[in-house]
Amino acid sequence: MMRLRPILLSITPSILPLTIATSSFSTFPLGPPTSSIVPPGSCQLDETWKACKLTSSKSLTQDTKLLTFSTPDTTSPLNLPTCACILASGGEDPTSDSAAPYVRPYTPVSTNSLSGSFDLIVKEYPTGGLSKYICNMNVGDTLDFKHIPFNVKRQYPFNRTHVAMIAGGTGVTPMIQALHALLGSDEDETKVTLLYGSRRKEDIIARDALEVWERMSGGRLKVVHVLSEEEGDWGGERGHIDKGIIQKYLPGKEQDVEIFVCGPEGMYGSLCGPRGEEGVDGILGEMGYGPDQVVKF
Numbered sequence: 001m002m003r004l005r006p007i008l009l010s011i012t013p014s015i016l017p018l019t020i021a022t023s024s025f026s027t028f029p030l031g032p033p034t035s036s037i038v039p040p041g042s043c044q045l046d047e048t049w050k051a052c053k054l055t056s057s058k059s060l061t062q063d064t065k066l067l068t069f070s071t072p073d074t075t076s077p078l079n080l081p082t083c084a085c086i087l088a089s090g091g092e093d094p095t096s097d098s099a100a101p102y103v104r105p106y107t108p109v110s111t112n113s114l115s116g117s118f119d120l121i122v123k124e125y126p127t128g129g130l131s132k133y134i135c136n137m138n139v140g141d142t143l144d145f146k147h148i149p150f151n152v153k154r155q156y157p158f159n160r161t162h163v164a165m166i167a168g169g170t171g172v173t174p175m176i177q178a179l180h181a182l183l184g185s186d187e188d189e190t191k192v193t194l195l196y197g198s199r200r201k202e203d204i205i206a207r208d209a210l211e212v213w214e215r216m217s218g219g220r221l222k223v224v225h226v227l228s229e230e231e232g233d234w235g236g237e238r239g240h241i242d243k244g245i246i247q248k249y250l251p252g253k254e255q256d257v258e259i260f261v262c263g264p265e266g267m268y269g270s271l272c273g274p275r276g277e278e279g280v281d282g283i284l285g286e287m288g289y290g291p292d293q294v295v296k297f
C-alpha cells in the first residue's frame with residue numbers, strides 16, 4: 001500500500017473507493033495504489049487459450065468500458081507480472097483465410113491483490129474488430145485469453161530516480177499497472193510524471209482516481225492532461241503532446257529518467273518511432289533520449 005504522507009491526512013478514507021459517479025458513466029473504482037508484484041511465469045493464464053467469463057461490464061466514458069472477467073481458477077489471483085499484457089481472442093476476423101477469431105493484446109488494470117477476477121479497460125472503435133466484439137459481450141459470455149512470454153514488458157522495480165509516462169487514451173492501462181507498483185511499494189521514492197493525452201475532458205479515463213493518487217503521493221506523482229479536441233473551458237494543456245510539453249514537464253535526457261510510451265500508432269510515430277522498431281526516433285530521439293531511456297509498450 002502507498003506510504004502515507006502528511007497530505008493524505010486531508011483525504012478522507014471515503015474518497016478511496018472512488019465510487020462517485022458522474023452522468024450515466026461509472027467512475028473507475030481504482031482504490032488505493034497497491035503493490036502485488038509476482039515474477040514472470042506466475043500467471044494463471046499460460047500459452048493455451050482459456051475461456052474466462054465476463055462478470056461485469058460498465059461504461060467509463062462514451063466509448064470505453066471497464067470489464068471484469070473471472071480467472072480460470074477463481075480461488076486465486078491472475079498473478080500477472082508488472083508490467084505485462086494478455087492476449088484476447090474472439091469474434092471472426094474477416095481478414096483471416098478461415099474466419100479465425102481476432103487476437104489482440106489488452107492490459108489488465110487490476111492487481112494481484114484481487115482474487116478470482118481481473119479488470120480490463122477496453123475502448124470500442126467504430127470500425128474495430130475485437131474491441132467492438134468485447135464491448136458488446138453480455139455478462140455471462142466467455143472470452144478466450146492467454147499470456148505468452150512476449151507479453152511481459154518492462155518489469156518493476158524500474159530503478160530510476162524519475163519515471164515519465166506518455167500515454168494516449170487506453171494507453172494509460174500499462175501506466176496504471178506501473179503506478180500501482182511505484183506508489184504502492186513502501187520503500188519506493190521514484191518521482192513519476194504522467195503526460196496523458198485525451199480528446200475531451202469526458203474522454204479522460206480514470207481522471208478522478210488519478211487525481212486522488214496525485215494528491216496522496218506527497219509530490220511524487222504529477223499528472224498533466226493534454227486535450228486535443230476540447231472546445232469548452234479547460235485550464236490545462238491543449239493540443240497533442242509535443243516537444244514544448246515534454247520540455248516543460250519532463251526531466252532532460254541527462255537525468256536518471258526512463259520514459260514509458262503507450263498510445264495510438266500516430267503517437268509512437270511522432271514521439272519515438274514505430275512501436276515495433278527498436279531505437280528512438282521522433283521528438284524524443286531529436287531531444288537526445290536514448291534507447292535505454294524510452295520504453296515502447
Ligand SMILES: Cc1cc2nc3c(=O)[nH]c(=O)nc-3n(C[C@H](O)[C@H](O)[C@H](O)COP(=O)(O)OP(=O)(O)OC[C@H]3O[C@@H](n4cnc5c(N)ncnc54)[C@H](O)[C@@H]3O)c2cc1C
Binds near residue numbers: 106123297
Ligand atoms: C501491448 C498492447 C496493450 C494494449 N492494451 C489495451 C488495453 O488495455 N485496452 C484497449 O482498449 N486497447 C489495448 N490495446 C489495443 C488493442 O490491442 C487493439 O488494438 C484495439 O482494441 C483495437 O482492436 P480492434 O480489433 O477492435 O481494431 P482493429 O480491427 O485492429 O482495427 C480496426 C480499426 O479501428 C481503428 N483503431 C484500432 N486501433 C486503434 C488505435 N490504437 N488508435 C486509433 N484507431 C484505432 C482504426 O480505424 C482501425 O483501422 C493494446 C495494444 C497493445 C499493443
